[in-house]
Amino acid sequence: MVKKRVIPCLDVAGGRVVKGVNFENLREMGEPVDLATRYSELGADELVFLDITATLEGRGPTLEMIGRAADELTIPFTAGGGVTGVEDARSLLLAGADKVAINRAAFDDPAILEALSAEFGSQAVVCAIDARNGEVVTHAGREPRGREAVDWASEAVERGAGEILLTSIDADGTRAGYDLELTRRVAEAVEVPVIASGGAGEARHLAEAFEVGAEAALIASIVHERPERLPELKAELREAGWSIRS
Amino acid sequence: MSDTAVSLPRVRTREVAIADYGAGNLRSLSSALVRAGAEPLVTTDAKIVREAPLALIAGVGHVESAAAGLARHGLDVALRERVAAGRPVAGICVGLQLLFEESEEGGRGLGLLGGPVRRVHAPRVPHMGWNTVTATRPSELLADVDGEDVYFAHSYAAEPTDTHLVVGSVDHGGPIAAAVESEHVAGVQFHPERSGAAGGRVLTNLLRWSRSA
Numbered sequence: 001m002v003k004k005r006v007i008p009c010l011d012v013a014g015g016r017v018v019k020g021v022n023f024e025n026l027r028e029m030g031e032p033v034d035l036a037t038r039y040s041e042l043g044a045d046e047l048v049f050l051d052i053t054a055t056l057e058g059r060g061p062t063l064e065m066i067g068r069a070a071d072e073l074t075i076p077f078t079a080g081g082g083v084t085g086v087e088d089a090r091s092l093l094l095a096g097a098d099k100v101a102i103n104r105a106a107f108d109d110p111a112i113l114e115a116l117s118a119e120f121g122s123q124a125v126v127c128a129i130d131a132r133n134g135e136v137v138t139h140a141g142r143e144p145r146g147r148e149a150v151d152w153a154s155e156a157v158e159r160g161a162g163e164i165l166l167t168s169i170d171a172d173g174t175r176a177g178y179d180l181e182l183t184r185r186v187a188e189a190v191e192v193p194v195i196a197s198g199g200a201g202e203a204r205h206l207a208e209a210f211e212v213g214a215e216a217a218l219i220a221s222i223v224h225e226r227p228e229r230l231p232e233l234k235a236e237l238r239e240a241g242w243s244i245r246s
Numbered sequence: 247m248s249d250t251a252v253s254l255p256r257v258r259t260r261e262v263a264i265a266d267y268g269a270g271n272l273r274s275l276s277s278a279l280v281r282a283g284a285e286p287l288v289t290t291d292a293k294i295v296r297e298a299p300l301a302l303i304a305g306v307g308h309v310e311s312a313a314a315g316l317a318r319h320g321l322d323v324a325l326r327e328r329v330a331a332g333r334p335v336a337g338i339c340v341g342l343q344l345l346f347e348e349s350e351e352g353g354r355g356l357g358l359l360g361g362p363v364r365r366v367h368a369p370r371v372p373h374m375g376w377n378t379v380t381a382t383r384p385s386e387l388l389a390d391v392d393g394e395d396v397y398f399a400h401s402y403a404a405e406p407t408d409t410h411l412v413v414g415s416v417d418h419g420g421p422i423a424a425a426v427e428s429e430h431v432a433g434v435q436f437h438p439e440r441s442g443a444a445g446g447r448v449l450t451n452l453l454r455w456s457r458s459a
Contacts, residue, residue, distance in 0.1 A: 002418055003376040003395060045376055046397075070274040076397055076440040093306070096273040098399070098440060121307045121340065123372040123399040162372045162401070193374050215370060245376045245395045 003245045005045040005216035006206065006234055007195065008223050010035060012062065012081070013053045019173065019221050029224040033068045039223065040075050042230040045245055047073070048165070048218065050101065050128075051081025052140065063095040070096020078126050078165075086115050093120060101165055103128040104138040107145065107152065110159050117160025122192070127161035129153055132169045134182055141169040150185045157190045164190060165218070168198040173221055175201025178209045187213025203236035210242055260453070262286045263298035265325065267305065267315025275304050275338065278439035282449040296324040300334050300456035303341030309363060309402070310353025312340055322356055329358055334430050334459035336452055339400060342426065342433030346404045358431050360407040368419025372401045377416050379424045379436065385413035386455040387427045387434065387448065394444035396424075396436040403435060430459050 080101025414425035
C-alpha cells in the first residue's frame with residue numbers, strides 16, 4: 001500500500017526560506033537547500049519549493065537553487081512559483097525538479113495543463129489551488145476568482161493535472177488545522193492524489209486530512225521552527241495506525 | 247613516444263550512457279549515479295549509446311513522445327543493436343515501459359521485452375509516493391532491497407508476457423511489476439534516484455548487474 005506522505009514546504013523569496021501568516025508578514029527561516037537536506041535526513045517523504053515572489057514580481061524561477069537541490073537530495077521534490085507554461089516547466093524539470101506546480105497561469109489558461117501533461121506526463125504536473133471559503137483565489141490570496149475550488153480541481157484533473165496541491169488561505173500559518181471540508185470535497189471529486197495544505201499545527205491535523213481522503217499533507221511553520229518535530233510527527237502518525245514511511 | 251599514444255582513450259567500464267530524448271529530469275539520476283560510483287553521460291550520440299558499458303533510458307513523459315525522441319537521434323536503433331550484441335540496457339520509470347511493446351497510453355516501446363504497457367487501475371492514479379517493493383525471486387537488481395519503500399510516480403505499468411522477468415512487485419490496486427531483469431535487459435518502475443538509501447542500493451546493484459550481464 002502506498003504510504004501517506006508528509007511534505008515540508010519551503011516558501012522561497014529572494015533565495016531564502018520565508019514563512020508568514022495568511023501569506024503576509026514574512027519571516028526568514030534559512031537557506032533553501034540546507035533546510036531541504038536537513039528535512040530529507042529527518043525523514044521528509046518529499047519536498048515542495050515555492051518561489052512565492054516569482055509570479056508577483058515577474059521573475060523567472062530560481063533554477064540554480066533547483067539544480068543544487070537535485071544534486072543534494074535523494075527524495076523527490078516539486079518546484080513551483082512563476083510557472084507560466086511549458087517552457088518554464090521544462091526549465092525546472094531539466095534543472096532537476098521531479099514535478100512542477102502551476103497555479104494562476106493554469107487557472108487563467110487551463111489548456112496549459114493539457115500541454116504540460118502531453119509533454120511531461122501527468123505525474124510531473126501538480127495543479128496548485130489556493131482557496132478561501134471554498135473559492136479559488138490567486139495573487140497570493142488577494143484576488144477572489146468567483147469559482148468553486150472543487151469545480152476547478154475537477155477540470156484541472158480532466159485536463160491532465162496528476163496531483164492537486166490544495167491550500168486554504170484562511171488556515172495558512174495559523175496551525176489550527178487544515179480545511180477538512182474542502183479537502184474532503186476535492187479528494188472525493190478527483191481520482192489523483194490531493195495534498196492538503198495550510199494550517200498544520202500538530203499530528204492530529206495531518207491524521208484528520210488523511211481521514212478525509214488526502215494522500216499527503218504539507219507542513220511548514222511547525223518544522224521550520226523545530227526540524228526535529230518532523231520525525232516525531234511521523235512517529236505519532238504511525239502509532240495512530242497510519243501507513244507512514246519509516 | 248608519439249602524441250597519439252598518450253591520447254588514446256582509457257577503457258571506461260564505469261561509464262553509463264543516459265539516452266537523452268529531450269524531456270525530463272536526468273540531472274538527479276546523473277547525480278545519484280555519480281554517488282553510486284559511475285560516470286554518467288547524458289547524450290544523444292547513437293555511437294556512445296550503442297557502445298557504452300551500460301545504456302540507460304530514463305526520464306518522464308509518454309511512451310509515445312519518448313520513443314519519438316529516441317528515434318529522432320537513431321537511439322532506438324542503437325539500443326536494439328547493443329542488446330543484439332549482448333550489451334546491457336536498463337530502463338527507469340517510463341524507460342522501463344519503453345523496453346516493452348504497445349502502450350495503452352499510445353505509442354510503442356522498443357520491444358526489447360515482450361508484453362504491453364497498461365494503465366494502472368486503483369482508487370488513486372497516478373500511483374504516487376513511497377510504496378513497498380517485494381522481491382518475487384532472487385535477483386541482482388533487488389539484492390538487499392526486498393521489503394524497502396521506494397518512490398513511484400506513474401499511471402501506466404508494464405505487464406511482461408514472461409512473468410519470470412518480474413523480480414520485484416508492488417501493490418497498488420493489485421500487483422504491479424516494480425522491477426524486471428533478464429540477461430541483458432533490466433528496469434525499475436520506481437525512481438531509484440529519488441528513493442533514499444534503498445534507491446542508492448538499487449543503482450549500485452544495477453551497475454553490478456551491467457558488468458555481469
